[in-house]
Each structure stands twice: as C-alpha cells, then as structure tokens.
Amino acid sequence: MEQTVDHSSRDAALIARICKADQKALEILYRHYYNQLARFITRVTFREDIIDEVINDVMFVVWEKAVSYDKECKPSTWIFGIAFNKARQAARDSNRNSEESLDDLDADNSYFEEDNDKLKQLEMTDWLTPALEQLTADQRAVIELTYFQGLPYHEIAVLMDCPENTVKTRMHHAKKKLAVLLNESN
Numbered sequence: 001m002e003q004t005v006d007h008s009s010r011d012a013a014l015i016a017r018i019c020k021a022d023q024k025a026l027e028i029l030y031r032h033y034y035n036q037l038a039r040f041i042t043r044v045t046f047r048e049d050i051i052d053e054v055i056n057d058v059m060f061v062v063w064e065k066a067v068s069y070d071k072e073c074k075p076s077t078w079i080f081g082i083a084f085n086k087a088r089q090a091a092r093d094s095n096r097n098s099e100e101s102l103d104d105l106d107a108d109n110s111y112f113e114e115d116n117d118k119l120k121q122l123e124m125t126d127w128l129t130p131a132l133e134q135l136t137a138d139q140r141a142v143i144e145l146t147y148f149q150g151l152p153y154h155e156i157a158v159l160m161d162c163p164e165n166t167v168k169t170r171m172h173h174a175k176k177k178l179a180v181l182l183n184e185s186n
Contacts, residue, residue, distance in 0.1 A: 007032075011075035018066040030059050033076075036149065037083050043144040044084065044137050045091045057086045073158060077151065081159035084141055091137065131181040139174035142167055 011032070017025035037058060038051045045054075061082045069078055132140055141160065145151045153171075157164040 044087045077155045142170045
C-alpha cells in the first residue's frame with residue numbers, strides 16, 4: 001500500500017509541475033504511465049494501431065487540463081478516466097474493426113513492462129484474450145481496471161462516469177460470461 005501512496009504523491013507532484021508548464025514533468029508522467037495505458041487501451045479496444053495516438057491524446061489532455069485535476073482523486077484514476085474516454089472515442093471514430101486480436105502484437109511485446117513475470121503475462125494474455133474479445137468494451141475495461149490496475153469499484157465508477165452499482169453489474173456479467181467461455185475452451 002505504501003508503494004501506491006508513493007506513486008500517487010509523486011504523480012500528484014508531477015501534475016502540479018505540469019500546471020506550471022514543466023515539460024520534463026509531463027515526460028516523466030508519460031514514461032511512468034505508457035505501459036499501463038497501452039495495456040488498458042489494448043484491453044478496451046483490441047486495437048494496437050491506435051495505442052500511441054490515444055496515449056498522446058491522453059497526455060495532451062493532462063497537459064491542457066492539469067489545473068483542473070481534482071486532488072481528491074488519485075492521479076491514476078484521473079489519467080485512466082481520460083484514457084477510457086479517449087479509447088472509446090478512437091474506437092468509435094475508426095472505420096476499422098475494433099475487435100482485432102492481440103495475436104498480432106509485435107514479437108518484442110514492448111507494451112509490457114520488463115520483469116520476471118513477462119512470460120506468465122504473455123501466456124495468460126494468449127489464454128484470456130479470446131474470451132475477453134467476447135465481452136463488451138465496458139466489461140473489458142472493468143476487468144482490466146479491477147484485476148490489472150488494482151482499482152476499487154468506487155474509483156472505477158468515477159473513471160467511467162457511472163454509478164458504482166453499474167460497475168458491479170458489468171463485473172458480474174463479465175465474470176459470468178468469462179466463466180462460461182473459459183470452461184468451453186478447456
């Protein structure tokens with residue numbers, strides 16, 4: 001828990017510096033969130049071709065709207081809220097199929113942080129991706145934000161601009177559908 005607090009404090013300090021037009025602070029925040037945002041955007045849209053564009057859009061909003069950041073919420077919740085809206089907008093605006101498979105990701109897997117669990121993450125993605133593709137974008141977002149980003153339901157509700165009970169309902173339906181799909185694949 002201390003690590004999360006340290007990250008939140010550090011990120012809030014970076015946002016405060018961004019309010020003063022500190023480009024270096026934006027670069028640090030960008031590097032810190034890139035992998036997490038790339039994974040989140042991929043989970044929501046299944047479109048690797050829009051990841052960099054969406055992340056750049058997110059960071060532009062952070063740059064432009066840093067003064068409006070509500071210090072009551074965690075910086076990650078604010079940033080992922082922007083990312084959720086930008087990813088959905090990009091998917092809607094695109095003429096291409098928004099349900100592309102993650103199987104086409106580059107072999108270097110540059111979207112995942114370098115760590116000892118990289119292979120396990122990739123194996124889980126290969127196993128889980130076909131089932132996740134069957135969920136709605138909102139259900140995938142709830143799964144990603146809960147299990148991979150560690151956000152509680154009340155923060156996800158703020159991020160997705162919906163009641164907490166809607167988040168719980170989406171999670172319930174997503175788990176139910178995943179259970180059926182994953183049992184079928186065994």
